[in-house]
Amino acid sequence: MSEALHELTIHAALDGMRRGDFNAVELTQALLDRIDQVDGQVKAYLTVTPELALAQAAAADARRAAGDDAPLLGVPLAIKDVLCTEGVRTTCGSRILENFVPPYTATAVQRLADAGMVMLGKTNTDEFAMGSSTENSGYFTTRNPWDLTRVPGGSSGGSGAAVSAQEALAALGTDTGGSVRLPASYCGVVGLKPSYGRVSRYGLVAYGSSLDQVGVLAKDVRDAALILGVMAGHDVHDSTSMPTPVPDYQAALTGDVRGLRVGLPDEYFIEGVQPEVEAAVRRAIDVLAEMGAEIVRISLPNTDKALPVYYLVATAEASANLSRFDGVRYGFSAGADSILENYRESRGQGFGAEVKRRIMLGTYALSAGYYDAYYLKAQQVRTLIKQDFERAFEQVDVIASPVAPTTAFRIGEKADDPLAMYLSDVFTITLNLAGMCGISVPCGFDNAGLPIGLQLMGPHLGEETVLRAAHAYEQATTWRSHWAQPEKAGVS
Amino acid sequence: MHLTIDEVRHVAELARLRLSEAELTLYAEQLSAILDYAETLQQVDTSHVPPTPYVLPLHNVMAEDTPVPSLPNAVALANAPDQADGFFRVRAVFED
Numbered sequence: 258m259s260e261a262l263h264e265l266t267i268h269a270a271l272d273g274m275r276r277g278d279f280n281a282v283e284l285t286q287a288l289l290d291r292i293d294q295v296d297g298q299v300k301a302y303l304t305v306t307p308e309l310a311l312a313q314a315a316a317a318d319a320r321r322a323a324g325d326d327a328p329l330l331g332v333p334l335a336i337k338d339v340l341c342t343e344g345v346r347t348t349c350g351s352r353i354l355e356n357f358v359p360p361y362t363a364t365a366v367q368r369l370a371d372a373g374m375v376m377l378g379k380t381n382t383d384e385f386a387m388g389s390s391t392e393n394s395g396y397f398t399t400r401n402p403w404d405l406t407r408v409p410g411g412s413s414g415g416s417g418a419a420v421s422a423q424e425a426l427a428a429l430g431t432d433t434g435g436s437v438r439l440p441a442s443y444c445g446v447v448g449l450k451p452s453y454g455r456v457s458r459y460g461l462v463a464y465g466s467s468l469d470q471v472g473v474l475a476k477d478v479r480d481a482a483l484i485l486g487v488m489a490g491h492d493v494h495d496s497t498s499m500p501t502p503v504p505d506y507q508a509a510l511t512g513d514v515r516g517l518r519v520g521l522p523d524e525y526f527i528e529g530v531q532p533e534v535e536a537a538v539r540r541a542i543d544v545l546a547e548m549g550a551e552i553v554r555i556s557l558p559n560t561d562k563a564l565p566v567y568y569l570v571a572t573a574e575a576s577a578n579l580s581r582f583d584g585v586r587y588g589f590s591a592g593a594d595s596i597l598e599n600y601r602e603s604r605g606q607g608f609g610a611e612v613k614r615r616i617m618l619g620t621y622a623l624s625a626g627y628y629d630a631y632y633l634k635a636q637q638v639r640t641l642i643k644q645d646f647e648r649a650f651e652q653v654d655v656i657a658s659p660v661a662p663t664t665a666f667r668i669g670e671k672a673d674d675p676l677a678m679y680l681s682d683v684f685t686i687t688l689n690l691a692g693m694c695g696i697s698v699p700c701g702f703d704n705a706g707l708p709i710g711l712q713l714m715g716p717h718l719g720e721e722t723v724l725r726a727a728h729a730y731e732q733a734t735t736w737r738s739h740w741a742q743p744e745k746a747g748v749s
Numbered sequence: 750m751h752l753t754i755d756e757v758r759h760v761a762e763l764a765r766l767r768l769s770e771a772e773l774t775l776y777a778e779q780l781s782a783i784l785d786y787a788e789t790l791q792q793v794d795t796s797h798v799p800p801t802p803y804v805l806p807l808h809n810v811m812a813e814d815t816p817v818p819s820l821p822n823a824v825a826l827a828n829a830p831d832q833a834d835g836f837f838r839v840r841a842v843f844e845d
Contacts, residue, residue: 360824454805467803496810497803565787576764583765585837590830596840597765605767613766617757617776618783620764634790636800641793643801675779676786692804717804 262287263423264740267332267480270426274321274331281321281331285314285375288333292377292424295743300399301409301419303338304346305378313375320373328487330373335425337416338379339386340366340471341460349462350382350394350412353582353589353607363460364495365429365471365488372487377425380415384609385579386436386464388412389681392672393611400668401443402741403707407665410443410681412436416474417444422743427475427484433465434567435660435685437472441697442660442710445741447727449473449481452717453692454499456485457492463578465571466497468689477737478698478728482506485720501718509721510728515549517726520653524560525684531663537701537709538659544733545657545726553653557645560687562638564679567686569622569635575612576619582607614675643691650716655726658684660697660710684712694720698727699736708736750788751781 262284265273273279289307296302310333317331336342339349341359348354362370370376383393391399391414399414401407402422409418413430417440420428430437432450441448449472456471463469471488475481483506490503521542526535546552584590584603591602608616622631649656661681671678688695693716700711711730715723731737757777761768768776822835831838 357828360820360827453803454807493812496812497805497807499805499807559793562790562793565790568783569787569790580765584830585839587828588830592830594840596842599840600765601767604765608766610772613768613772614776614779616764616766617760618780621752621760621780621784624760624763630791631784631787633800634793634795635787636802637795637798638790638793639801640798641795643804676782690801 263291265426266476267329267426267483270332271330275326281314281317281375282311284331285310285333288377288425295422296424298400298405298746299402299418299422299424299743300397301380301415301422301424302335302378303348303350303381303396303415306345306376309345310375310377317373317375327373328483329369331375332373333375333377333426334369335377335380335416335419335428336366337382337413337428337430339382339431339462340429341462342366342376342379345379347379347462348396349386350384350396351608351612352395353603354587355589357587359460361460364457364492366460368488369484380413380419380428382415383412384612385462385575386412386431386433387575387611387615389435389439389678390671391415392668393609395609398668401665402743403445404665404705405743405746407667407707408443410440410665413474414440417441417446417448420444420446420474420476421741423740427473427480430472430474431461432470432472432689433468433571434689435682437474438660438685438695438697438710438712439681441474443665443708445699445708445739447475447478447481447699448697449475449485450688450695451485451489451720452694454497455489455694455718455720457495457498459492459494465574466578467574468571478696478724478731479507479510481696482510482724499718504721506721506724509725511725512729512732514545514726514729517545517550517655518553518653519545519550519726520553520555520649520656522555522557522560522649522656522658524557525658529662530659531703533703534659534663534709538657538711541700541711541730542657545730548729548733555649555652555656557649557687559638559641559645563642563687563690564683566635566638566642566690567682568618568679569631570639570690572615572619573622573632574619576616576623579612579616611675639690642687646687646691646693646716654715654722656714658712658714660684660712664703664705664707664709688714693717694723696723696727698731700734701736750784752777752784
């Protein structure tokens with residue numbers, strides 16, 4: 258065995274356990290050792306659960322000895338800390354939930370557990386998934402494993418960094434405006450955002466309910482397909498989960514993209530994109546063309562409206578969703594003298610700056626006199642954005658673009674300028690508004706050695722096509738053989 | 750457009766958020782900038798465009814009306830900052 262256990266993909270680890278080369282306890286211990294080695298610097302995890310993980314691993318080994326071969330049996334994974342886990346603290350990166358221990362487990366997580374997952378712990382996130390860097394976490398900022406002075410992207414930055422630093426074989430994230438794809442791009446791993454309704458949101462602490470979707474950060478496309486297949490599908494606890502049958506996503510990974518129509522939207526290749534990013538994405542498209550894909554120039558004319566639409570729709574939904582944090586049923590309570598004063602103080606003290614900013618923006622957009630001008634208008638323009646994609650997908654099978662205009666930025670660089678931070682999401686939020694699916698797959702490095710992500714977008718429930726294209730590209734290139742080495746970096 | 754401190758104070762009251770004077774000043778400035786940016790939407794003609802509140806073709810999803818187990822009282826209260834006799838306890842809503 259040439260690779261250390263923590264360096265394995267999920268499918269390689271499963272092969273090893275099936276052959277009896279090692280067992281789940283040994284694999285889990287290797288990951289826990291890796292966390293001990295590098296997480297002091299990377300800071301991907303908010304909570305590590307070693308005893309629980311080793312107990313789950315021992316149970317997985319017993320199941321395997323009894324002839325069980327569940328799809329994730331003994332596979333150590335990390336879970337973003339916005340997904341509820343019964344008996345394991347779930348903070349959402351917020352001080353207001355510092356001591357919250359959920360009484361139930363999110364469906365997406367439960368399905369992984371039923372398939373044999375070993376949970377290593379809960380990963381850092383921007384508070385309530387509101388951010389693009391993890392700098393909005395109420396606890397600490399996660400570091401990019403490729404350069405510890407830079408952000409990992411957000412909001413699922415802990416999950417991106419954990420996979421990139423090989424502190425988990427894969428991790429769950431959530432994507433409301435790019436929060437899986439952006440950290441995947443910045444950290445050089447695969448990030449899959451399924452279509453809205455493909456994965457149950459039950460037990461995902463809500464941010465923007467019409468946009469939120471559980472996704473996967475993984476070492477390769479096959480692993481992402483495997484996890485999606487386990488967690489996708491209808492859930493009686495989420496009325497917005499689609500009853501559509503779940504296909505065999507791994508069977509879609511044929512390596513064949515001949516005749517696949519790949520759209521290049523003019524609006525995603527614009528001024529302001531870092532030249533190395535545009536060059537890497539264009540080279541990736543050339544690779545797909547050499548493999549037999551047909552490249553088609555397209556237009557998504559309302560792309561420039563997506564950012565303001567997103568920041569009105571998402572914040573309006575957030576302002577309603579976060580009203581549940583009232584200091585009465587769970588979470589921080591300031592213990593003020595009147596009930597109204599206790600709401601104000603508990604929320605004012607418990608929430609961080611970005612969360613308060615978004616609640617304020619959303620409340621304003623929904624308030625009397627402004628509803629039509631902001632919220633309703635945004636929902637109407639959302640229709641135009643969705644129609645752009647519907648028209649485009651009559652012409653093409655997937656759409657290719659950069660994930661973000663730049664590679665990972667420095668910690669603190671955009672912390673005082675919310676609008677500049679929001680621009681990191683300019684190429685990812687459109688898919689959430691349209692409810693469609695997409696993936697970030699590594700496609701190179703910039704001059705500073707930072708990873709670049711290729712975004713492949715597909716129509717609603719088009720995951721098989723997106724995975725097929727991403728997998729074919731990945732197999733034709735060697736980017737996935739490059740890994741961050743945070744253990745060799747000095748503290749700066 | 751520029752939000753005044755009083756407008757920001759009013760929104761904070763609607764949102765049940767205690768904000769410091771420094772926060773009120775900061776948010777007046779930042780929210781004004783974000784709303785200015787959002788003004789670009791006003792240029793879009795949406796007179797015949799229906800809104801998209803959510804993207805799925807699902808409507809009025811019904812569940813079978815059958816009783817299923819719910820959280821036991823003690824579990825539901827386990828995270829409560831204050832509780833008494835199996836209830837969440839809050840400060841009096843009505844003054845004497």
